[in-house]
Amino acid sequence: MIVLKGFGGPEQLACAPMPGEYLSPGSSQMLVRIVASSVNPIEWKMREGMGAPRWLWRWRIGRQRVLGIDFAGTVAALGENCRGWRNGDAVMGIRPYGGTYADFALVDPARAVVVHRPLGISASSAGVVPWAGLTAFKALGRRSLAGRRVLIVGASGGVGHLAVQIARHCLNAALVVGIAGARNSGFLRACGAHVAIAHDRLADPIDILTYARDWPGSFDLIVDLVGRDAYWTSLAPRLLRPDGLFVAVAVPALHPARAGEDLGTLAALKLLARLSVRRWSGRYRFVGGLMGELCDRRALQRIADWMADGRLVPHIGRSYPLEQVAAAHRACEAGVVTGKIGLSMQA
Known part of the structure; x- marks a missing residue:
């Protein structure tokens, strides 16, 4: 996973091993094996501590210190009370305050926004759309x-x-x-x-x-x-x-x-x-x-439906492997990319 060492430039993003506690879903959580994500402008502003007082960003990001909002992947494990999902389900969604610059993320459907990824839509496309x-x-x-x-x-x-x-x-x-x-x-x-x-x-x-x-x-x-x-x-x-x-x-x-x-x-x-x-x-x-205004599952479901019928097609201007997320942040901050910037985690 990629952790934020401190507020500042892209060099503050560093690879780190994922603690075991982040791989065990709680009662209402699912563990998602992330295949694709993206870089949004809000993330490099969070990294810089821009747009809000830094104490607020520290509280929002939390002790995990992992940025990343979008995700697309598959359900790897389920808590006993996380109902309506099955292991292996293809999903897409957002964790509003971060945590998806990683190979796995714990997602609580009651606090995040998650829907099934439409058939025929690649993880790379689904990973850049939600936010x-x-x-x-x-x-x-x-x-x-x-x-x-x-x-x-x-x-x-x-x-x-x-x-x-x-x-x-x-x-x-x-x-x-x-x-x-x-x-x-x-x-x-x-x-x-x-x-x-x-x-x-x-x-x-x-x-x-x-x-x-x-x-x-x-x-x-x-x-x-x-x-x-x-x-x-x-x-x-x-x-x-x-x-x-x-x-x-x-x-x-x-x-x-x-x-x-x-x-x-x-x-x-x-x-x-x-x-x-x-x-x-x-x-x-x-x-x-x-x-919290974007935490709307019905809205994301409509977006997924539009992707499924071809009315909404994301353009991925550039894509980077997760370990090159610092370069992706530089490109996003420079505003040189048309469309979205994608991140790929796993084959």
């Missing part, structure tokens, strides 16, 4: 988007490319506009975006209003996966309908170009106050993944 897919689904609102217009900022990343597919192919949005770098415009259209906008060719987010005459005041939803505040302060008031909604997934920056920054207690309180004021407007929602 990002749940984030995308929750951000989009979980309801039909028929007749609605959606703008997704940061649409070529792990969450973004799944959000484009879910909005277009699963929730039937009338118009899906994706914003990403120019090099990913073709990728966005392949995912289902009706329009792809290159952010590196925009002088300011407000320039999006010029793409079509009927866009101003016509969008129902903006999903921000980047954290650049101008999308809320400048673009949203002009692009959204009067009853439109802005959904933030990335922590907005307290200072220019510092989204998801290292927060002390006072800065965290300041950010919380800002988010509260915006929420009171009735047009702003923040998806707080680590606050």
Whole structure:
């Protein structure tokens, strides 16, 4: 397994033997033999101690000190009260506060989120979807988007490319506009975006209003996966309908170009106050993944069903063996990978 020695760079991730106590499921637990996982941006921010006070991260990560949220694998053992599962079941899911950068993980279905992996879906594909897919689904609102217009900022990343597919192919949005770098415009259209906008060719987010005459005041939803505040302060008031909604997934920056920054207690309180004021407007929602909002088994089951019928297909931009997780973190932190970054544990 990979343990976090201390907050800091990727060099803080080190291989360590798995203690025997982590291989014996409790009464309500299952032991999962992990075949595949992924790297999510929240994990390198946890590693750095960013986005929340470090004492909070220490409490969330726990004494095991193993990061990793997604998993796909097979049930290796069951506790006596873990019912509804069998040894050998192919499963996929999330452990919200870590523990999946390992060959095995103890999973309590009452505290984690786990579903059966669909037939015909590889472990590598199933291992990159749960956290990002749940984030995308929750951000989009979980309801039909028929007749609605959606703008997704940061649409070529792990969450973004799944959000484009879910909005277009699963929730039937009338118009899906994706914003990403120019090099990913073709990728966005392949995912289902009706329009792809290159952010590196925009002088300011407000320039999006010029793409079509009927866009101003016509969008129902903006999903921000980047954290650049101008999308809320400048673009949203002009692009959204009067009853439109802005959904933030990335922590907005307290200072220019510092989204998801290292927060002390006072800065965290300041950010919380800002988010509260915006929420009171009735047009702003923040998806707080680590606050339990993503622990939704029914939602993950819908995502698995969409994978099974081909409407949701993850793109794995890069894949690394578990022992190279530090390199995977560097790639994720640099933002150079289109789609998801996969981790493989065992053959």
